[in-house]
Amino acid sequence: MLSLYPLTVLAISLGAFGTKISTDSSVASGRTFDYVVAGAGLSGIVVGTKLSAQGYSVLLIEAGKDLQNNSAIYNAELRGTLNDNPATDCNWHYVASDQNGTALPMKIDSGKCIGGSSSINGMVWYRPTSTELDALESLGNPGWNSTTMFPYMKAIEHNHPPSAAQRADGAGLVRSHHGFHGLVNVSFPVPMRIPAAQAIYKAAVLLVFGIPDSPDLSARKNSVSASTSWTIWWDPVAQVTRRASAAYSLLYPESQQQDTLTVLAEHTVSKVIFNKDMKATGLEFGSVIDGVLHTVNAKYEVLLAAGSLATPPILERSGVGSKSVLKSFGIKQLVDLPGVGLNLQDQPGTGLSALVQPANASSPLIIDNRNLFAPVISLLNIDELFGNDSTKFSVQLQNNIKVRAKAAVAIGAEVNIKGATELFTAVTNLITKDKMPITELVSESYPAVMTSVFWPLVPLSRGHIHINSSDPFAAPRVTPRFLSDDFDLKVAVQIAKQARALYQTAPFAPIIAELVVDAVAVNATDAEWAAWYTSTAFGASHWLGSSAMRPRKSGGVVSPTLEVYGTSGLRVVDASVMPFQVTSHSMSLVYAISQKAADIILASR
Numbered sequence: 001m002l003s004l005y006p007l008t009v010l011a012i013s014l015g016a017f018g019t020k021i022s023t024d025s026s027v028a029s030g031r032t033f034d035y036v037v038a039g040a041g042l043s044g045i046v047v048g049t050k051l052s053a054q055g056y057s058v059l060l061i062e063a064g065k066d067l068q069n070n071s072a073i074y075n076a077e078l079r080g081t082l083n084d085n086p087a088t089d090c091n092w093h094y095v096a097s098d099q100n101g102t103a104l105p106m107k108i109d110s111g112k113c114i115g116g117s118s119s120i121n122g123m124v125w126y127r128p129t130s131t132e133l134d135a136l137e138s139l140g141n142p143g144w145n146s147t148t149m150f151p152y153m154k155a156i157e158h159n160h161p162p163s164a165a166q167r168a169d170g171a172g173l174v175r176s177h178h179g180f181h182g183l184v185n186v187s188f189p190v191p192m193r194i195p196a197a198q199a200i201y202k203a204a205v206l207l208v209f210g211i212p213d214s215p216d217l218s219a220r221k222n223s224v225s226a227s228t229s230w231t232i233w234w235d236p237v238a239q240v241t242r243r244a245s246a247a248y249s250l251l252y253p254e255s256q257q258q259d260t261l262t263v264l265a266e267h268t269v270s271k272v273i274f275n276k277d278m279k280a281t282g283l284e285f286g287s288v289i290d291g292v293l294h295t296v297n298a299k300y301e302v303l304l305a306a307g308s309l310a311t312p313p314i315l316e317r318s319g320v321g322s323k324s325v326l327k328s329f330g331i332k333q334l335v336d337l338p339g340v341g342l343n344l345q346d347q348p349g350t351g352l353s354a355l356v357q358p359a360n361a362s363s364p365l366i367i368d369n370r371n372l373f374a375p376v377i378s379l380l381n382i383d384e385l386f387g388n389d390s391t392k393f394s395v396q397l398q399n400n401i402k403v404r405a406k407a408a409v410a411i412g413a414e415v416n417i418k419g420a421t422e423l424f425t426a427v428t429n430l431i432t433k434d435k436m437p438i439t440e441l442v443s444e445s446y447p448a449v450m451t452s453v454f455w456p457l458v459p460l461s462r463g464h465i466h467i468n469s470s471d472p473f474a475a476p477r478v479t480p481r482f483l484s485d486d487f488d489l490k491v492a493v494q495i496a497k498q499a500r501a502l503y504q505t506a507p508f509a510p511i512i513a514e515l516v517v518d519a520v521a522v523n524a525t526d527a528e529w530a531a532w533y534t535s536t537a538f539g540a541s542h543w544l545g546s547s548a549m550r551p552r553k554s555g556g557v558v559s560p561t562l563e564v565y566g567t568s569g570l571r572v573v574d575a576s577v578m579p580f581q582v583t584s585h586s587m588s589l590v591y592a593i594s595q596k597a598a599d600i601i602l603a604s605r
């Protein structure tokens with residue numbers, strides 16, 4: 001006989017409970033939640049799930065769709081089909097503008113569906129160094145250092161150590177730099193990709209840059225070269241390499257269901273609502289389809305997790321920003337916070353290819369026609385990149401800090417000379433004294449060619465992002481100002497030339513048919529290289545800095561507790577709070593920032 005008890009258990013585990021994901025505005029409109037979050041990307045999901053797990057009611061509002069069952073999102077191998085199909089598109093494709101507001105040819109990739117950029121990203125996983133995290137603290141952010149941040153990176157990671165076969169094909173692991181009990185799966189591809197090509201690249205990198213192969217990108221003091229692990233896992237049942245996005249790891253699994261959590265998809269946050277004491281009391285949001293605006297109330301706090309390219313525009317539409325920007329769109333200034341949208345940065349990348357001998361191009365050990373990428377990553381410091389010129393450039397960097405600070409303020413990319421000087425001093429010391437890497441080279445192969453993609457890793461160029469209209473659904477004006485700093489351009493030209501040199505080394509000689517130096521002649525001048533680089537550069541997609549965590553007098557937007565200056569009950573919890581680039585890809589950093597954010601929020605209750 002069936003007893004009532006198991007039926008009840010069944011009803012609870014399968015029934016109407018669990019996380020509610022809806023596109024119906026009535027789940028939020030006019031309602032009150034303990035916490036209301038703008039954006040269900042990487043940071044929004046981390047913060048939202050951590051708060052709701054403590055029993056608080058949480059609403060995440062996400063502009064994009066729920067693409068949970070879309071193979072282009074979950075199957076890491078299909079990522080190349082993501083962008084051109086409107087049905088599966090999870091990408092804002094932001095327009096990039098030059099300083100005068102003229103659109104540049106390059107579009108900016110940024111995730112636009114549940115999971116945010118972690119739903120479309122390159123899945124490369126490794127950590128920054130302790131030195132650069134400690135520099136974050138020294139910029140006036142007590143408690144934000146390697147000792148406090150590394151544990152969050154370990155806590156989120158579920159590393160699958162490489163097998164003997166994967167190790168034989170180039171994988172490695174230094175266990176002390178990884179976590180094994182988290183929710184985000186991290187592994188090497190099964191089987192390892194293009195092992196013969198990886199071995200050739202590693203030998204060439206040693207010859208050209210003097211950097212030997214290391215077991216693990218995460219285990220380093222500064223420069224390094226190694227095969228990379230990814231936020232993926234091999235599903236032996238479906239025979240698919242699955243993406244471990246924030247959504248697949250923390251939101252969708254059966255084990256993570258929480259009846260205190262609601263996600264409203266396909267609704268855009270327009271602004272934060274404040275009471276007369278400048279306490280954030282809720283969010284205004286609407287669907288682009290009918291344009292009707294609704295409000296939702298936050299009992300405790302409003303959290304901004306829309307990312308580096310969307311959080312500053314939300315602040316500006318709310319009346320938080322610089323007077324000149326707000327005035328031009330008829331928005332009343334509520335808080336004078338000129339740092340909003342300034343200090344924007346990403347790494348400008350491009351690539352070079354060499355044609356492979358037809359016989360070798362059909363070897364899957366060299367070229368496998370698959371769409372996962374980034375097997376070998378090399379991070380090079382100023383000495384390795386510039387050789388004997390390194391000392392000269394180091395001296396120039398140290399001497400030009402003030403000049404750089406003044407130029408960034410004059411162009412509207414930094415708030416004041418004092419703050420900009422502090423920032424550029426910290427970054428310059430990381431480059432010249434601590435010998436942090438200044439360029440990244442990603443070594444790959446694609447149909448018929450060996451390709452390397454590279455970028456200045458810690459750019460000194462600064463851009464800005466502002467609203468371009470008071471219309472809540474209008475795109476922002478993003479001004480990257482890539483390579484506007486002279487040193488960034490030197491780094492770019494040098495790494496491009498050295499990438500070409502890789503393919504001219506002995507290890508490559510037997511498999512290279514022709515050196516294809518896309519558009520640049522073999523005897524090209526530095527000016528020609530620079531023109532080519534600038535015209536082909538695209539963002540590496542590690543945008544940050546536009547709501548910087550810094551003292552207010554230095555141009556900061558949020559305090560060390562991530563509270564927006566001049567307000568209460570309002571925090572930014574996403575990538576935009578990081579004031580300078582780190583030398584890893586940004587996921588590990590943002591997972592740490594957002595987990596720490598949740599702990600700060602919980603501790604303040």
Ligand SMILES: Cc1cc2nc3c(=O)[nH]c(=O)nc-3n(C[C@H](O)[C@H](O)[C@H](O)COP(=O)(O)OP(=O)(O)OC[C@H]3O[C@@H](n4cnc5c(N)ncnc54)[C@H](O)[C@@H]3O)c2cc1C
Pocket residue numbers: 038039040041042043044061062063064109110111112113114115116117118120121122123124125126267268269270305306307308310311314540541542543574575576585586587588590
């Ligand atoms: C193409 C690409 C490749 C990348 N490759 C790598 C990689 O290989 N390794 C790595 O470590 N990192 C990589 N990154 C970077 C990494 O994914 C991001 O740093 C990280 O996801 C940032 O987290 P976030 O929460 O700040 O923003 P996101 O994850 O982008 O989340 C922001 C969310 O807010 C939503 N949103 C925006 N505006 C609004 C609004 N007004 N209302 C409601 N919702 C809104 C967005 O749709 C999005 O879902 C890549 C990023 C991209 C785009």
Ligand SMILES: *[C@@H]1O[C@H](CO)[C@@H](O)[C@H](O)[C@H]1NC(C)=O
Pocket residue numbers: 066067068069
């Ligand atoms: C995805 O598939 C699951 C299982 O079939 C289903 O419950 C869910 O509603 C689907 N989600 C979407 C957004 O289609």
Ligand SMILES: *[C@@H]1O[C@H](CO)[C@@H](O)[C@H](O)[C@H]1NC(C)=O
Pocket residue numbers: 098099100
């Ligand atoms: C921007 O406009 C100014 C003044 O018209 C002009 O001198 C400058 O070359 C323009 N810059 C770009 C990047 O087009």
Ligand SMILES: *[C@@H]1O[C@H](CO)[C@@H](O)[C@H](O)[C@H]1NC(C)=O
Pocket residue numbers: 134137142143144145146147148
């Ligand atoms: C990091 O911050 C914590 C918390 O404030 C502090 O106890 C610790 O000493 C700091 N560690 C380093 C390496 O500065």
Ligand SMILES: *[C@@H]1O[C@H](CO)[C@@H](O)[C@H](O)[C@H]1NC(C)=O
Pocket residue numbers: 158160183185233244248249250253
């Ligand atoms: C992580 O990988 C394991 C297989 O190793 C799988 O069973 C599990 O479901 C994955 N976790 C998530 C959250 O996808």
Ligand SMILES: *[C@@H]1O[C@H](CO)[C@@H](O)[C@H](O)[C@H]1NC(C)=O
Pocket residue numbers: 196357359360363366510511
């Ligand atoms: C490249 O192809 C040639 C000719 O088939 C072969 O001898 C050589 O071993 C191949 N090289 C590699 C690295 O596979």
Ligand SMILES: *[C@@H]1O[C@H](CO)[C@@H](O)[C@H](O)[C@H]1NC(C)=O
Pocket residue numbers: 387388
């Ligand atoms: C760098 O300096 C050393 C020592 O003076 C010299 O032997 C070497 O050739 C120089 N290298 C380059 C690339 O100029």
Ligand SMILES: *[C@@H]1O[C@H](CO)[C@@H](O)[C@H](O)[C@H]1NC(C)=O
Pocket residue numbers: 095096097468475476477478
């Ligand atoms: C900004 O607005 C101007 C004027 O309406 C328009 O010409 C321009 O294309 C807009 N820029 C972007 C990036 O949308």
Ligand SMILES: *[C@@H]1O[C@H](CO)[C@@H](O)[C@H](O)[C@H]1NC(C)=O
Pocket residue numbers: 521523
């Ligand atoms: C570059 O080399 C080509 C042929 O190798 C030659 O025709 C051309 O004049 C050279 N250009 C320069 C700027 O030296």
